Amino acid sequence: MSDNVLVITEHLEGEPTEISFELIALGRRLAADLGGQVEVLVAGDGAAAMADRFGGADTVLVVDDARLDGFDPEGHPRVAAAVVEARNPKVVLVPYTSEGMDVASELAARTDLPLVSYCKDVRAADGLAATCQLYAGKIEADVEVEGDRAVFAVLSGAAPAADGMSGGAGAVETVDVGVDLPGRVQALGFTQPEAGDVDITAQDVLVVVGRGIESEDNIAEAEELAEALGGAVAASRPVVDQGWLPKTRQVGKSGLTVKPKVYLALGVSGAPEHVEGMRDAATIIAVNTDPQAPIFGVAHYGWVGDLFDLVPELLERVES
Amino acid sequence: MKIAVLLRPVPDPVEELELSDDGTDLDRDFLGYVLNEFDDHALEEALLLKDETGAEVSVWALGTADEVDQILYTALAKGADRACKLGDDLGALDSRAQATLFADALGDEAPDLILTGVQAADELVGQVAVLVASALDLPHVEVVVGTEPVDGGIRVTKEFWGGITGDYQVALPAVLGIQAAREAPRYVAVSRVRQAQQEGNLEERDVTAPEPAPGVKVVEMRIPEAGEGAEMIEGDEAAAADAIVEILRRAGVA
Incomplete structure (x- = not known):
């Protein structure tokens, strides 16, 4: 076993994602505590062309395989597992993203390593440990790994991406893992999102509705307030999944990232996936009946109460 | 086509959570459970496929909470053909143990498609969808937002981020982690659920809870300061x- 940290990077359409660099930054901190190095895995068709982007790593392991077209939910975890077997890292970091969700659990199962998911922080100074966000951010758990190796699936924001872009040797090594790919999942291509009627990323004011809006009919009230403030209505995922607002209005991990001047969150609980898309808004005001709602952890201002009591009062004042 | 849907009770997301005395778990004595919302979407996607292809839909749940019977009867009322409860009074199980029990039960059933939610709020040690696929050596796709039956398999749409999606053709049998069904989960009247309850077509099987996942220990839980x-x-x-x-x-x- 080495003392190294292996970061499983991801990329979409030839571009490494931001969280890949966040994980390299986190990996650097862990490797310093372990006395090891940071290795990254870049796997995919055309992966070699991206190798020079990973100067934050000590070693860039490239698996350039034409069979790994785009992201392959069957192939990528197998390649990652083979690389883990070959390099024997102490710590494996996988992004907790759409791609990472297909990779982390299978990688852990194939290599028989423990997996810790939903990590917002990972530590290695005194045994392996992590802090995890459970129950949609309502609970924080400190977790210890019994044993000296593990896979961690890490949420975005665990370390600054800028710290993972340079500082390593960036030595490129081409790896031939010779993995058998059954080819049961075939990529057919990507689709870009359709443009919506309103571009929520271009608004100064967003009135954002979450599960607390309760029904489609109640959205009109939020629309009225947004209009009075010269902004637009956006939503968290549960509202969009119900079909009450189009996907183009969704803020968060699977939606859009927004940075308005004012983000007024009405009945939004603030699950980590949502917070990822809005934490850089200039002023965040949260209204929720649940004093434990994690949205109050990211908001600048908060009020615990019923949005249906508040909105008419707000409208009255804003319109006068 | 035979579709199995895995349904998991999770603590009601709108309820306040409290911690156990030793601070390493939730205080589950008075906790209310509801169906994991992503599993509700998985059920909806399965029922849409049933509408389109005449597939047989079975629903499966572990007896980890009192609300499980209600969850299964609701699924029957919505249109599932069979409901099976695995074990009773199992207590809270980690996601690896859940995946092991589901995989054991489904191995003999050999469904063409296994659907469950993309994630659950308590999947600390791995995602059930992928762990079940790994245990049964089946292909998997996570974060699915739509399916379409085609010759020789199923076509699925996987969501990446920023609204970008990717389409895949997947050979069956396969496991899909559903993020959102093509349509919002259907509503079912309470009277229909009650009727399903009276008919009582719940299959029950004995299972033994596996040991907790080795190697991962919760030392402290906290409720982040409001x-x-x-x-x-x-x-x-x-x-x-x-x-x-x-x-x-x-x-x-x-």
Whole structure:
């Protein structure tokens, strides 16, 4: 076993994602505590062309395989597992993203390593440990790994991406893992999102509705307030999944990232996936009946109460 | 086509959570459970496929909470053909143990398609969808937002981020982690659920809870301090509206 940290990077359409660099930054901190190095895995068709982007790593392991077209939910975890077997890292970091969700659990199962998911922080100074966000951010758990190796699936924001872009040797090594790919999942291509009627990323004011809006009919009230403030209505995922607002209005991990001047969150609980898309808004005001709602952890201002009591009062004042 | 849907009870997301005395788990004595919302979407996607292809839909749940019977009867009322409860009074199980029990039960059933939610709020040690696929050596796709049956398999749409999606053709049998069904989960009247309950077509099987996943130990749980960092506004809605308008003015938008 080495003392190294292996970061499983991801990329979409030839571009490494931001969280890949966040994980390299986190990996650097862990490797310093372990006395090891940071290795990254870049796997995919055309992966070699991206190798020079990973100067934050000590070693860039490239698996350039034409069979790994785009992201392959069957192939990528197998390649990652083979690389883990070959390099024997102490710590494996996988992004907790759409791609990472297909990779982390299978990688852990194939290599028989423990997996810790939903990590917002990972530590290695005194045994392996992590802090995890459970129950949609309502609970924080400190977790210890019994044993000296593990896979961690890490949420975005665990370390600054800028710290993972340079500082390593960036030595490129081409790896031939010779993995058998059954080819049961075939990529057919990507689709870009359709443009919506309103571009929520271009608004100064967003009135954002979450599960607390309760029904489609109640959205009109939020629309009225947004209009009075010269902004637009956006939503968290549960509202969009119900079909009450189009996907183009969704803020968060699977939606859009927004940075308005004012983000007024009405009945939004603030699950980590949502917070990822809005934490850089200039002023965040949260209204929720649940004093434990994690949205109050990211908001600048908060009020615990019923949005249906508040909105008419707000409208009255804003319109006068 | 035979479709199996895995349904998991999770603590009601709108309820306040409390911790156990030793602080390493939730206090589950008075906790209310509801169906994991992503599993509800998985069920809906399965029922849409049934509408289109005449597939047989079975629903499966572990006896980890009192609400499980209600969850299964609701699925029957919505249109599932069979419901099976695995074990009773199992207590809370980690996601690896859940996946092991589901995989054991489904191995003999040999469904063409296994659907469950993309994630659950308590999947600390791995995602059930992928762990079940790994255990049964089946292909998997996570974060699925739509399916379409085609010759020789199923076509699925996987969501990446920023609204970008990717399409895949997947050979069957396969496991899909559903993020959102093509349509919002259907509504079912309480009377229909009650009727399903009276018919009582719940299959029950004995299972033994596996050991907790080795290697991962929760040493402390915390409820993050409410409003840590946020300036909390006190008072009723009128006072809150006054304060918020003032904040909007300072931000230059009112």
